[in-house]
Amino acid sequence: MSETSLTSSGVGLRIAAGLKKRYRAEKRMRAYGLTAILLALTSLAVLMVFVVATGWTAFQQTIIQLEISLDESAIDPEGTRDEATLRRADYQGLIRNSLRDLFPDAVSRQDKRLLYKLISTGAQYELRDQVVMDPRLIGSVQTLWVLGSSDADMWQKGKLGSETVDGVGRLNAQQVQWLQFLREKNLILTQFNKAFFSNGDSREPEMAGIWGAAVGAFLSLSVTLILSFPLGVLTAVYLEELAPKNRWTRLIEVSINNLAAVPSIIFGLLGLAVFLNFFGFPRSSPLVGGMVLSLMTLPTIVIAARASLQSVPPSIREAALGIGASPVQVIFHHVVPLALPGMLTGTIIGLAQALGETAPLLMIGMLAFIADVPQGLFDSAATLPVQVYLWADSAERGFVEKTGAAIMVLLAFLVAMNGIAVYIRHKFERKW
Amino acid sequence: MALNISESAVTVESQNRRSEKRPVGEVMLVRRPKITASNINVYYGNKQALFDINLDIHERQVTALIGPSGCGKTTFLRCINRMNDLIPGCRVKGDLAINGEDVYAKGVDVVCLRARVGMVFQKPNPFPKSIFDNVAYGARIHGLASNGTDLEEIVVKSLERAGLFAEVKDRLLEPGTSLSGGQQQRLCIARAIAIEPEIILMDEPCSALDPIATARIEELIDELSQNYTIIIVTHSMQQAARVSQRTAFFHLGYLVEDGETEVIFSTPEDERTKAYITGRIG
Numbered sequence: 001m002s003e004t005s006l007t008s009s010g011v012g013l014r015i016a017a018g019l020k021k022r023y024r025a026e027k028r029m030r031a032y033g034l035t036a037i038l039l040a041l042t043s044l045a046v047l048m049v050f051v052v053a054t055g056w057t058a059f060q061q062t063i064i065q066l067e068i069s070l071d072e073s074a075i076d077p078e079g080t081r082d083e084a085t086l087r088r089a090d091y092q093g094l095i096r097n098s099l100r101d102l103f104p105d106a107v108s109r110q111d112k113r114l115l116y117k118l119i120s121t122g123a124q125y126e127l128r129d130q131v132v133m134d135p136r137l138i139g140s141v142q143t144l145w146v147l148g149s150s151d152a153d154m155w156q157k158g159k160l161g162s163e164t165v166d167g168v169g170r171l172n173a174q175q176v177q178w179l180q181f182l183r184e185k186n187l188i189l190t191q192f193n194k195a196f197f198s199n200g201d202s203r204e205p206e207m208a209g210i211w212g213a214a215v216g217a218f219l220s221l222s223v224t225l226i227l228s229f230p231l232g233v234l235t236a237v238y239l240e241e242l243a244p245k246n247r248w249t250r251l252i253e254v255s256i257n258n259l260a261a262v263p264s265i266i267f268g269l270l271g272l273a274v275f276l277n278f279f280g281f282p283r284s285s286p287l288v289g290g291m292v293l294s295l296m297t298l299p300t301i302v303i304a305a306r307a308s309l310q311s312v313p314p315s316i317r318e319a320a321l322g323i324g325a326s327p328v329q330v331i332f333h334h335v336v337p338l339a340l341p342g343m344l345t346g347t348i349i350g351l352a353q354a355l356g357e358t359a360p361l362l363m364i365g366m367l368a369f370i371a372d373v374p375q376g377l378f379d380s381a382a383t384l385p386v387q388v389y390l391w392a393d394s395a396e397r398g399f400v401e402k403t404g405a406a407i408m409v410l411l412a413f414l415v416a417m418n419g420i421a422v423y424i425r426h427k428f429e430r431k432w
Numbered sequence: 433m434a435l436n437i438s439e440s441a442v443t444v445e446s447q448n449r450r451s452e453k454r455p456v457g458e459v460m461l462v463r464r465p466k467i468t469a470s471n472i473n474v475y476y477g478n479k480q481a482l483f484d485i486n487l488d489i490h491e492r493q494v495t496a497l498i499g500p501s502g503c504g505k506t507t508f509l510r511c512i513n514r515m516n517d518l519i520p521g522c523r524v525k526g527d528l529a530i531n532g533e534d535v536y537a538k539g540v541d542v543v544c545l546r547a548r549v550g551m552v553f554q555k556p557n558p559f560p561k562s563i564f565d566n567v568a569y570g571a572r573i574h575g576l577a578s579n580g581t582d583l584e585e586i587v588v589k590s591l592e593r594a595g596l597f598a599e600v601k602d603r604l605l606e607p608g609t610s611l612s613g614g615q616q617q618r619l620c621i622a623r624a625i626a627i628e629p630e631i632i633l634m635d636e637p638c639s640a641l642d643p644i645a646t647a648r649i650e651e652l653i654d655e656l657s658q659n660y661t662i663i664i665v666t667h668s669m670q671q672a673a674r675v676s677q678r679t680a681f682f683h684l685g686y687l688v689e690d691g692e693t694e695v696i697f698s699t700p701e702d703e704r705t706k707a708y709i710t711g712r713i714g
Contacts, residue, residue: 245520315557319620322515323570323627324547333569334559 051411055404061193061206062148062156064119064182068098069141070131081135091124091131095146103178114175120147122207147195148188150205150398155179156188159397169397196405200373201382201390205398208391210409212373216286216366216381217355217413219374223290224297224354229347231294232301233336236343239302240309241331260299267295268363276364284365284380292360297350304346308339341428348421352414358385384410466491466631466661467512472526474507474516481507485526485687487680494653494662496676496693498669500708503682505665509633511535512663513549514542530631547574550624554636556616558608558623563600566608566619567591570627586626594622595652614645621652625660632656634664638671650675669709673697681705 072079075089099115100106106115123146130144131137151170154160156179160169167173182188199209235256243249271292275281281288312335320330336343361367366386374381382390388410391403465488474482482504489495497505507516514535516522528535535545547570558566567587570576577583587604591597596618600611608619617637624632634653638646653662653675666672672679673693680690681704689696689705700706 313557315553315555316559318515318518318551318553319557319559319623320569321518322513322546322551322553323573323623324543324545325569325573326543329573333573338560 051404051407053404055401055406055408057157057159058196058401058405059193060157060190061195062153062188062190063145064148064152065143065145065187066095066098066102066119067141067143068094068127068146070094070138072139075131075138076135081138083132086132086135087128089128089131091127092121095119095123095127103181106174111174114172115178118149118152118175118178120149120206121204122202123147145191147206150396151175152179152188153190153206154397156183156190157401159401196402200371201369201387202371203369205394205396205402208399208402210384210387210406212370213382213384213387213406214409216289216370216374216386217383219286219377219381220289220293220383221351221355223287223377224294225347225351227291228294228297228301228350232298232347232350233305233343235298235302236305236309237331237336240306241335242327256299256302260303263359264296264357265359265363267292268360270295271360272363282378282380284368284370285378286374286381287377288364289361289366289381289383290377292364293354293357296357296360297347297354300350300353301343301347304349305339305343308342308346309335311342312338341424345421345425348417348424352417352421355383355413355417356385356410358383358389361386384413464491465489466530467663468527468529468532469508469511470527472508472511472524472528474504474511474525475521475523476519477521481685482511483685487687487690489661489663490678491661492657492659493677494657494664494675495678495680496672497663497665497680497682498667498672498708499682499688501667502684504685505682506635508682509635509663509665512631512633513546513551515546515551517542547627548629549631549633550627550629552617552620552624552632552634552637555640556613556620558611558616558619560607560609562605563591563608563611563619564604567622567626570623574627576627590622590626591619593625593656594618595648595655596622612645614641614648617641617645617649618652621649621656625656629660631661631663634662636665636667639667646671669697681708683708 071094074094075091076082076085078085096112096116099119100112103115106112126147127144148156154169155171155176160171162168163176165173167176171179179188195207196209198211199207200212202208239249239253271288275288275291276283281291316334316338317330320334321327325333361383365380366382367390368380368382369390370380370382372379384406388403388406391399391406467487467489469485469487469489472482472485473480485504485508487508497509499505510516511524511528512530512535514524516524524536530545530549534540559569561569564587567590568577568583571583571586577586588597591600596615599615600606600619608616611619617640621632621637637653638649641649650671653664656662657675657677664672664675676693678691679693679696681688681696681700681702683704689700689702696705697709700709
């Protein structure tokens with residue numbers, strides 16, 4: 001630094017001497033901060049890349065083209081076209097026949113069994129539904145795309161690694177050969193996996209879908225919202241605006257803050273003990289799930305709502321009181337409307353937290369395998385994170401990509417909810 | 433002055449008819465105080481903020497409360513409409529009567545009291561609602577308007593009396609917070625007078641305003657004093673001298689002196705008053 005009048009005096013010199021050190025400290029601090037952010041971002045990016053790379057293939061399914069002869073003698077021998085009869089017919093047999101026609105080299109019992117394993121067990125139901133919907137198909141030979149099995153799917157997507165003489169994954173050399181044949185003839189391909197977004201869970205990875213869990217999560221979160229938003233807001237309003245500030249209210253405040261830090265599995269135990277065992281509500285139901293989650297969300301909402309009530313300037317309260325508004329009018333005409341965006345933001349954050357919660361749900365039986373899409377609050381259901389957990393726990397290779405895809409769906413929901421929260425916060429942001 | 437007295441007698445009479453508490457025969461040709469404070473002591477927790485305040489405030493006049501910061505002017509002002517009730521740990525002792533009725537008596541409805549005693553605050557605090565809704569709010573909650581036309585009339589009249597109507601008549605639906613500081617303060621005055629209070633308390637209404645806006649508000653206070661009893665807390669001696677008929681000087685929680693503004697400013701009795709007015713303390 002050049003000698004200026006500023007640094008030539010005694011005090012100036014002493015300040016200048018220390019300056020370098022101060023600037024170094026500042027630079028160091030910035031570097032630490034930047035490193036921290038970079039580390040966080042990198043790990044997030046790695047996580048996302050890993051999840052997406054694993055999961056994106058689940059949005060595709062493998063289908064195989066077969067020529068299926070829909071024999072009248074096999075489907076409807078009496079020619080009644082009665083729906084019940086059509087439903088009872090052996091469509092699996094038809095599919096198997098067509099497979100045998102395609103690969104006449106499979107003669108032994110063992111070979112045939114291996115051959116059948118290329119097609120999903122769900123294929124027969126699709127075929128059945130098609131026939132029931134259009135009985136005129138009976139008697140014709142139809143060229144249809146049927147759902148491939150998970151093994152075929154994995155092979156088609158190249159998830160099984162390099163082939164050896166013994167085959168690959170659970171496929172033996174013979175099966176791989178058949179699949180090669182299908183590929184050469186363009187009889188096997190992948191298409192968008194609609195079933196993933198419309199099915200419930202399944203033991204067969206190729207038929208498992210996220211819809212059941214999504215509906216379960218939606219129902220549970222609705223219960224949570226309906227219970228915890230009014231309770232949380234009213235609690236906050238009472239504590240913040242109406243309650244006398246004494247030892248009791250302070251005790252309640254401290255308890256609420258502590259509740260927010262209680263491990264969520266404890267709430268699950270409470271739900272098990274109280275809601276299931278004492279009140280006898282149905283196990284695994286979104287109703288109980290929602291109730292347990294609202295126990296967990298309530299403190300979050302109360303804390304957020306109180307913070308936003310505190311941020312309403314006291315001058316507004318004084319203005320309203322000054323013209324003779326009663327305390328309740330002050331609260332509901334002025335304070336709550338002004339605090340509402342903050343309350344909503346807090347609520348959405350709380351709900352997003354609840355959406356990602358698994359532990360308390362384990363305790364109340366929402367961990368069960370549930371294939372049906374829940375129809376109401378009392379049906380058994382799973383939620384998204386529980387579905388992730390269930391699939392991650394499954395041995396079948398096909399569930400790996402499903403897990404990734406379920407995580408992506410869950411994250412998409414969370415991002416959407418947080419996006420809404422941010423939007424609300426910005427839209428209603430008020431300057432005083 | 434004589435004219436004033438007879439005018440006031442009429443007021444007292446009309447007011448008695450309104451309250452229907454005292455027989456009309458009791459009307460005296462003397463100026464009876466609108467507000468009587470006797471032996472008011474105010475405590476914030478253990479700290480005493482006001483000591484034995486005895487002060488009469490007269491009807492349809494502007495009374496200025498002056499004194500250095502922390503002397504208790506605002507505390508006293510907020511006793512009148514019981515805004516101090518909101519402060520935890522604040523206790524008020526003594527008698528404070530409006531029209532002879534004790535404000536702190538049991539059974540006094542604070543909501544009703546505050547509707548009769550309007551207040552304008554130091555910092556303009558319009559509601560974050562439209563200009564119309566700001567003024568209409570009081571009338572709405574107190575049910576003063578029977579229909580929309582009535583309400584509109586009240587809003588327009590109040591804005592006119594607050595000298596704001598001409599400036600905002602084309603944008604009544606815009607937020608009150610979009611106005612300038614001086615306009616916001618006049619909006620707050622319009623909001624206060626929309627419910628026809630008897631008394632208006634003003635807590636340094638011009639301290640956040642520029643000189644032009646201040647002049648505008650002072651004019652307004654002068655006009656309003658024709659119809660309302662106004663008590664104004666101010667730090668500006670000039671303002672007190674300009675707008676008030678009576679002045680009370682507070683110092684360290686004591687009411688040092690009160691009387692006609694002219695007298696207080698020209699020939700104060702107390703040394704402290706003299707010192708404050710001449711700028712030696714405060």
